[in-house]
Amino acid sequence: MPTVASSTELITPDRPWPVKARHAAVDVTHLVRFRTSGLRRRTTGPALGLGFLVLTALAAVVPAFTEGAASSARASDVRLLLPTAMAGFLIIAVVAAVASGGGRELIPRDEAVAFPVSPTTDHLGALLLAPLNIAWLIQAWFLLGATAYALVPALLLPAQIGMLLWLAIATALAQVVAWAMEALRRRPHGVGAVRALGVLGVLAGLVLQLSGRLTDVLDRIPTVLLIGGLTEGWSWRWAGTVLAELLVLAAAVALGAVPAHLAARRTPRDEVRAESGHRPPRPMPRSVLAALVRTDRASVWRAVPMRRGLAVLAVAPGLVAIAGDLPWSTMTILPGLVASGGALLFGVNAWCLDGRGALWRASLPVAPSSVFAARAWVLAEFLMVAAAVTLALASLRAGLPNRVELAALLSTWVVVTLQVVAASLRWSARNPYPVDLRSARATPAPPVKMVGYSARLAVSTTLTGLVFGALTRAQDWQAPVLVAFVFLCWSAFRLARTRARWLDPVDRARVVTAVSA
Structure with missing residues (x-):
């Protein structure tokens, strides 16, 4: 019976390279149309x-x-x-x-x-x-x-x-x-x-x-x-x-x-x-929340794109700060930069880490609040570790800070972390996508959505860093701490509202169904 090629390449080795290039360009147009056909709003891409x-x-x-x-x-x-x-x-x-x-x-x-x-x-x-x-x-x-x-x-x-x-x-x-x-x-x-x-x-x-x-x-x-x-x-x-x-x-x-x-x-x-390695069993955790945190933490740190992304995000800004000899008053920009980049690795679609296992995890006798708390904790932990490495590198040539500068920098570190976690989990619950993050080149959301996410994170965290950078000139170290308290209250309120949405069984089922598709 007649057969046809199973590949879109349709090229044999004796074909000249211009023909191969033309076929590849045609395939790209087909794949772009295939990807854009799945957009929920067809006018988003052209706009x-x-x-x-x-x-x-x-x-x-x-x-x-x-x-x-x-x-x-x-x-x-x-x-x-x-x-x-x-x-x-x-x-x-x-x-x-x-x-x-x-x-x-x-x-x-x-x-x-x-x-x-x-x-x-x-x-x-x-x-x-x-x-x-x-x-x-x-x-x-x-x-x-x-x-x-x-x-x-x-x-x-x-x-x-x-x-x-x-x-x-x-x-x-x-x-x-x-x-x-x-x-x-x-x-x-x-x-x-x-x-x-x-x-x-x-x-x-x-x-x-x-x-x-x-x-x-x-x-x-x-x-x-x-x-x-x-x-x-x-x-x-x-x-x-x-x-x-x-x-x-x-x-x-x-x-x-x-x-x-x-x-x-x-x-x-x-x-x-990462997929075929053998890992010895560890002692059972003492609580359900600890077990969930351990599972989510392993999902993040064993993924190849997470490890590569963390290395670049944590080290590159720190090396730039060393080369540029940044003062402490300017370092308040760095935590937001690193936190924004870290969230784009998986945080903006945090529930896609479960993949097809989301259906199994949803069937476990575990309180939804514990699942949400574990995911938020692991995301915050990931962002804070990356920012800590950057700040440690940047401080090598900056000398010793005064109390106001240290308070402003630590306040920025905590504020932008909670700010990014709250925004990421809100987007994760609102627009979940089925993504396989095993590939080193995978992104947690479609490219067009990633541009919007990165722009919004960059603007908000940069403005926050500028505010605390200005507070490094304050007379009292308590000034940046008080401003940080206001920022934290607002981010905590938004995170609590996202948590309430996750506790709704209808919304939770929608997210689980989407990421496990």
């Missing part, structure tokens, strides 16, 4: 896309017409720092992509079994989803805004065209590095090799910073040449620079498919080890 385009246009134009743009000493300083900012965007994109195992999944791993896609399609889908991240968007808007502020309006349009191409190049190059690291990670002893490379990279950066040679290195980065060509207006040098960017972009996109194929042929060792 958000239009909103991001408008914000990007404003970030690229408005700073050029502010006071001091292109003519002040500050504008001159910004113009000198543009090559460094471009390199910094590339580094951040690489770290984010490596930590997520090559990029985001356009289709979850379990669904990909029924709808097999080629590694090239997976690579192109990861590139397409990379900008759907609030950290990427903020960095991109900052770079476009800095370019607009530093240049005269006559040079703005050609420079911004080249800067947009650079954003695409940095994202594509980050995917190449990330897929290469993922392929290396899946080789024998690959996990240790990747960790060793990460440690060596961090040590090299610290040595350059502490030795005072970082400025000399930054003066020799290739982005200096790019800025020279992009800021000359409509000239032949600008055209040559843009053409070179287009060639690099095309090469990076095509090159990324090579390590993606290498990674697809190998077993993800860290994920398999």
Whole structure:
């Protein structure tokens, strides 16, 4: 009887690579339509896309017409720092992509079994989803805004065209590095090799910073040449620079498919080890709540994306604080930054940790209040540990704080943790999603929802950090403590309201049914 190919690739080895690329691009369009068809509100995606385009246009134009743009000493300083900012965007994109195992999944791993896609399609889908991240968007808007502020309006349009191409190049190059690291990670002893490379990279950066040679290195980065060509207006040098960017972009996109194929042929060792490892039994906990906390804690700390995400969230801001020699008054921003990122790993859809086991857990003779308390405790514990590591690293070069600074920092740490926990559990109960977090590239919610969650968390925690940063100048250490008490009361009220919603059997059944689908 006749058979047909079971893969969307429909490619044999003798097909030329342009045909393979065209088939992969077509598959991406099908998968995007498949994912968007599941949105509850069909207008959400186009509305958000239009909103991001408008914000990007404003970030690229408005700073050029502010006071001091292109003519002040500050504008001159910004113009000198543009090559460094471009390199910094590339580094951040690489770290984010490596930590997520090559990029985001356009289709979850379990669904990909029924709808097999080629590694090239997976690579192109990861590139397409990379900008759907609030950290990427903020960095991109900052770079476009800095370019607009530093240049005269006559040079703005050609420079911004080249800067947009650079954003695409940095994202594509980050995917190449990330897929290469993922392929290396899946080789024998690959996990240790990747960790060793990460440690060596961090040590090299610290040595350059502490030795005072970082400025000399930054003066020799290739982005200096790019800025020279992009800021000359409509000239032949600008055209040559843009053409070179287009060639690099095309090469990076095509090159990324090579390590993606290498990674697809190998077993993800860290994920398999987490699922097939043998663990000795431990003594029975003394209470039901302790048993639930132990189960939830194991679900979090044994998951590969949680461990990778925690390492990046906890260490990276701390290293930036060490390099920048942040004072104690500025460190109040760090706990909110780390807590927001930690919640995006699983907290915004906290009940998806149970997966199909949610039906079994719902049948246990356990009070729903204990289940809610255990999940809230584990989420708060996860966020506080990550923020504690960041603050410990940041304090290495900050000296000893006074009582007011210490009180403000500790108050911020506790306030933003409870603030993020309350918001995350509220969203988890309102919009549950069935997500398999075993994959290192899985996200707890659809990409569009993740952008909204990350934006709201970033705004609220940043404002909270700024409030307590201002309180570091107070005369008495009790001032930040009293303000923290007000914040904690409000967050506790919102958490209690979410708890009451969870205790409702109808709402609880809706959440359990959704995450176990």
